Amino acid sequence: MSVAITEAPSQDQLDRLRDQGDRPEWVGALPLAELEAKGRAVVKRAGKQVALFVTRAGVRAIANRCPHEGYPLSEGTLAEPSGAGTGDACTLTCNWHNWKFDLETGSVVGGGDAVRVFPVEIRDGMIRIDVADPPPHERIARALAALREGFQRPERDRMARDLARIEAAGGDLKVAVAAAVEWTSEHLEYGTSHAYAAMPDWLALADGTTDPVDRLACVVETVGHINDDTLRQPAWPYPPGTRAWDEDGFVAAVEAEDEHAAVQLVRGGLRRGGFATVGRGLCRAALMHYQDFGHSAIYVEKTREAVERLGEHAPVEALVLALVRSLVTARREDLIPEFKAYRPARDAWTGRGAAKTKPADFCRASVAKCLERAVAASGSIDRLYDALLEAASWQLVRADPLYATRARQTISQNVGRLDFSHAITFANAGRRMAGRYGELWPDVLLQLACFLGRNGGFVDPGYDGQQWRVDDVDGFLVDAAANVMDHGQAEYIVTAHFAKMVCAVREEVAAAPNAAWVPALVAALNRFLNEPFRRILTRRIAHQARETIKGE
Numbered sequence: 305m306s307v308a309i310t311e312a313p314s315q316d317q318l319d320r321l322r323d324q325g326d327r328p329e330w331v332g333a334l335p336l337a338e339l340e341a342k343g344r345a346v347v348k349r350a351g352k353q354v355a356l357f358v359t360r361a362g363v364r365a366i367a368n369r370c371p372h373e374g375y376p377l378s379e380g381t382l383a384e385p386s387g388a389g390t391g392d393a394c395t396l397t398c399n400w401h402n403w404k405f406d407l408e409t410g411s412v413v414g415g416g417d418a419v420r421v422f423p424v425e426i427r428d429g430m431i432r433i434d435v436a437d438p439p440p441h442e443r444i445a446r447a448l449a450a451l452r453e454g455f456q457r458p459e460r461d462r463m464a465r466d467l468a469r470i471e472a473a474g475g476d477l478k479v480a481v482a483a484a485v486e487w488t489s490e491h492l493e494y495g496t497s498h499a500y501a502a503m504p505d506w507l508a509l510a511d512g513t514t515d516p517v518d519r520l521a522c523v524v525e526t527v528g529h530i531n532d533d534t535l536r537q538p539a540w541p542y543p544p545g546t547r548a549w550d551e552d553g554f555v556a557a558v559e560a561e562d563e564h565a566a567v568q569l570v571r572g573g574l575r576r577g578g579f580a581t582v583g584r585g586l587c588r589a590a591l592m593h594y595q596d597f598g599h600s601a602i603y604v605e606k607t608r609e610a611v612e613r614l615g616e617h618a619p620v621e622a623l624v625l626a627l628v629r630s631l632v633t634a635r636r637e638d639l640i641p642e643f644k645a646y647r648p649a650r651d652a653w654t655g656r657g658a659a660k661t662k663p664a665d666f667c668r669a670s671v672a673k674c675l676e677r678a679v680a681a682s683g684s685i686d687r688l689y690d691a692l693l694e695a696a697s698w699q700l701v702r703a704d705p706l707y708a709t710r711a712r713q714t715i716s717q718n719v720g721r722l723d724f725s726h727a728i729t730f731a732n733a734g735r736r737m738a739g740r741y742g743e744l745w746p747d748v749l750l751q752l753a754c755f756l757g758r759n760g761g762f763v764d765p766g767y768d769g770q771q772w773r774v775d776d777v778d779g780f781l782v783d784a785a786a787n788v789m790d791h792g793q794a795e796y797i798v799t800a801h802f803a804k805m806v807c808a809v810r811e812e813v814a815a816a817p818n819a820a821w822v823p824a825l826v827a828a829l830n831r832f833l834n835e836p837f838r839r840i841l842t843r844r845i846a847h848q849a850r851e852t853i854k855g856e
Contacts, residue, residue, distance in 0.1 A: 329436035346378045350435040359394045364407040365433045371417035375400040443473035458531045464524045477523045482617040484530045489622035491534040495629030496603045499529040502800035504609035505807040518789045529796040542625045549573030551585040558589040563632045587737045591747035594754045596634035598730035605733035649675035653746040657682035666695035671757030678753040692752045694821035696727035700828035704764035711843035719762040727755035732808035772831040
């Protein structure tokens with residue numbers, strides 16, 4: 305028996321499925337005498353390949369395919385109990401990878417995917433097995449439990465199998481993503497990380513494909529990253545309690561780095577009206593400073609998107625409390641000398657600046673000069689945004705590879721493509737935030753100018769950017785989305801930025817397909833995705849360690 309479900313089942317559907325799943329489906333396997341003569345056998349019944357074994361405790365039947373990699377368990381080694389008092393369980397070892405299965409329960413010694421066990425009865429000398437599938441709700445619950453157990457020893461392939469089981473039972477994979485957030489939210493010491501922030505982008509890529517393999521690959525990536533960022537971390541519970549939502553009070557609590565007050569206030573806001581109630585306050589708090597190298601703003605926007613993408617399954621409070629913690633603990637770069645011009649520029653913003661700025665004004669200018677020019681052009685938000693985004697694209701296309709690979713340089717010179725990409729993903733998040741709350745445009749534009757002033761010192765104007773030119777923009781973006789699903793990268797932090805950049809560029813192009821910056825932006829994405837990365841630079845780490853300790 306199998307039941308097809310194309311979406312998350314309702315309670316009525318679950319009740320009907322439970323009733324259907326309780327009905328046994330007994331089929332004849334083979335005569336008992338034949339199995340006793342052979343000791344073991346494989347039969348195919350109702351589309352299932354079943355391995356049968358004669359043991360001291362009776363006949364046992366399990367799925368013949370090892371749930372690990374599919375090798376035949378009928379070729380395994382059977383170990384019977386040693387004697388009286390040891391119970392009636394026996395163990396079957398899959399000889400390919402030494403996985404050991406309890407034939408009574410199907411569980412794996414030491415943890416791993418359990419093998420399916422089929423009920424057995426003997427009637428008139430014939431072995432009969434019940435091949436009825438468990439009801440969908442039971443299969444989904446079992447796969448979710450296995451997925452959570454697998455978080456103790458992360459393996460992409462095991463996660464993929466458990467997620468595939470949820471999907472095969474008719475479950476919505478977004479339920480698994482939401483569950484992963486619930487399991488891990490308190491285990492993020494500093495709150496939201498790239499794992500949560502990239503989640504809506506992976507879900508967007510999943511929603512945009514009709515290929516079930518690609519859809520599953522996207523979900524495996526986001527669940528795996530969530531697991532990786534919280535692996536074996538203790539819990540840091542959020543402060544208890546609730547206060548009536550007060551937007552100004554919340555912003556002040558974040559400014560004071562008061563997690564206790566900020567969490568209580570945002571919890572009150574969520575309970576009053578959900579994310580929509582607290583959204584503007586979160587945006588304001590994220591943009592109070594040029595902070596966390598733009599991550600605060602990106603994380604706010606991505607949390608909003610995650611809530612929307614997960615829909616009815618969204619663990620809103622778990623996502624938002626992690627976000628609040630990240631805002632409270634964020635680095636505030638506008639307080640360091642490099643960005644000391646930010647606050648005076650923000651104070652000087654009038655929205656009436658008449659300068660006609662252009663991208664070249666920002667490509668290689670200092671932080672102070674970029675801020676000055678942005679303030680001077682404050683009267684035209686759209687023109688200024690276009691100039692800043694095109695300059696950010698130009699910088700990524702011409703990022704000097706020397707700084708990304710050289711060993712003997714200062715820590716402050718460790719600037720690579722991930723750093724350049726933040727200007728673009730920040731611009732995308734900032735545009736969307738300011739599109740909802742127009743009063744935030746000065747913060748967005750001036751902080752984008754900070755990116756350009758910082759990154760401008762690490763470009764090579766003579767670098768041949770033409771090699772990254774894209775002629776077919778629409779075709780390239782389709783291919784980029786498809787290729788990022790099979791990225792070949794080992795680090796989740798890299799793949800998260802791949803997904804974030806693809807989605808950010810797609811959104812910007814969709815919002816302004818005829819903008820002058822489209823060719824530069826798409827070329828930037830092309831270089832970002834397709835130029836090889838060098839990530840672990842051991843000689844650089846050693847050099848900078850030696851330099852750092854010299855002053856001790």
